Amino acid sequence: MNLHTLNRFSVRVQQPESKVGSATVLAVREEEANALQVKEWEVGMLQNELAASQGIRIRRRPPTGPPLHYVGPFEFHVQNEGGTPRNILEEIIWHKDMEVSQKSLENAPPSRDFIAALREANLKTGLPGLIAEVEIAQAYERGGAACLSVLTDEKFFKGSFENLEAIRKAGVKCPLLCKEFVMDSWQIYYARIKGADAILLIAAVLPDLDIRYMVKICKMLGLAALVEVHDEREMDRVLGIEGIELIGINNRNLETFEVDISNTSFLKESEVVGESGLFTPDDIAYVQEAGVKAVLVGESIVKQSDPGKGITGLFGKDISL
Numbered sequence: 001m002n003l004h005t006l007n008r009f010s011v012r013v014q015q016p017e018s019k020v021g022s023a024t025v026l027a028v029r030e031e032e033a034n035a036l037q038v039k040e041w042e043v044g045m046l047q048n049e050l051a052a053s054q055g056i057r058i059r060r061r062p063p064t065g066p067p068l069h070y071v072g073p074f075e076f077h078v079q080n081e082g083g084t085p086r087n088i089l090e091e092i093i094w095h096k097d098m099e100v101s102q103k104s105l106e107n108a109p110p111s112r113d114f115i116a117a118l119r120e121a122n123l124k125t126g127l128p129g130l131i132a133e134v135e136i137a138q139a140y141e142r143g144g145a146a147c148l149s150v151l152t153d154e155k156f157f158k159g160s161f162e163n164l165e166a167i168r169k170a171g172v173k174c175p176l177l178c179k180e181f182v183m184d185s186w187q188i189y190y191a192r193i194k195g196a197d198a199i200l201l202i203a204a205v206l207p208d209l210d211i212r213y214m215v216k217i218c219k220m221l222g223l224a225a226l227v228e229v230h231d232e233r234e235m236d237r238v239l240g241i242e243g244i245e246l247i248g249i250n251n252r253n254l255e256t257f258e259v260d261i262s263n264t265s266f267l268k269e270s271e272v273v274g275e276s277g278l279f280t281p282d283d284i285a286y287v288q289e290a291g292v293k294a295v296l297v298g299e300s301i302v303k304q305s306d307p308g309k310g311i312t313g314l315f316g317k318d319i320s321l
């Protein structure tokens with residue numbers, strides 16, 4: 001693969017958006033879906049081509065073929081229409097490729113329904129379902145959290161995937177949100193393997209096409225995707241992406257880390273999580289009034305010595321009953 005191919009790929013995605021009309025919208029969708037397939041395929045091709053440049057003749061994956069409209073420069077694909085292995089070693093490797101990606105997932109604990117847990121808690125208490133950002137996981141569960149959020153970023157948030165795994169293995173029943181800064185789909189697989197039931201996708205860092213692709217991967221793995229937005233522009237972008245079930249509005253501006261809970265006002269979806277900067281029953285009432293059905297809370301509970309009391313203080317009542 002060369003730069004020319006990559007450039008052409010991005011031009012193909014953007015080009016039709018300048019036109020108007022519903023037929024064009026459909027064409028754009030089709031074009032995007034096509035681009036998605038092209039992307040997956042090109043990654044595989046890139047690996048094959050890199051290997052070929054080093055004299056490795058075994059292709060790691062079957063060239064399943066580019067999408068219909070694709071006119072690419074990959075001659076070796078054209079010579080191998082049908083995707084049959086060229087020799088025994090290649091057949092073994094193609095099988096191994098599938099086996100390896102399946103294996104680690106097989107060992108993953110089953111995924112639990114993150115969104116259902118939030119809905120149930122909301123119905124039960126009449127208050128937003130709580131996703132508690134944890135330190136002592138069990139205490140939060142006892143205190144009435146519907147779901148837990150586990151930080152996995154090591155450098156900036158002192159979290160880890162090991163911690164996520166440990167919490168899952170400790171037998172916590174609340175579904176777990178992996179609070180990671182996802183840039184690449186391997187992080188999603190890794191989160192699932194470590195026991196996550198949901199994962200955060202931040203719209204401020206991921207282009208629409210990546211979100212679409214990653215949401216698909218999440219669905220395939222049984223993970224809920226919490227797609228986080230910070231402003232109206234991101235909200236509108238995300239609302240235009242198919243298949244998104246849970247949107248979070250972060251009240252914290254991730255560029256300045258300042259918090260403003262009136263950020264929740266541009267809420268346009270019913271299934272929204274209000275995130276950050278919530279400290280008092282008034283704050284909860286404020287975002288609930290705006291239509292929030294679940295909240296993601298860290299600091300205000302973490303800073304209390306007793307998470308149960310912290311939760312009761314935040315909601316103004318005991319929600320563990």
Ligand SMILES: O=P(O)(O)OC[C@@H](O)[C@@H](O)c1c[nH]c2ccccc12
Nearest residue numbers: 250275276277278296297298299300
């Ligand atoms: O500690 P708080 O203000 O209650 O916030 C929790 C959570 O919303 C916040 O940690 C968060 C949500 N999404 C993020 C993305 C990056 C950094 C931090 C966040």
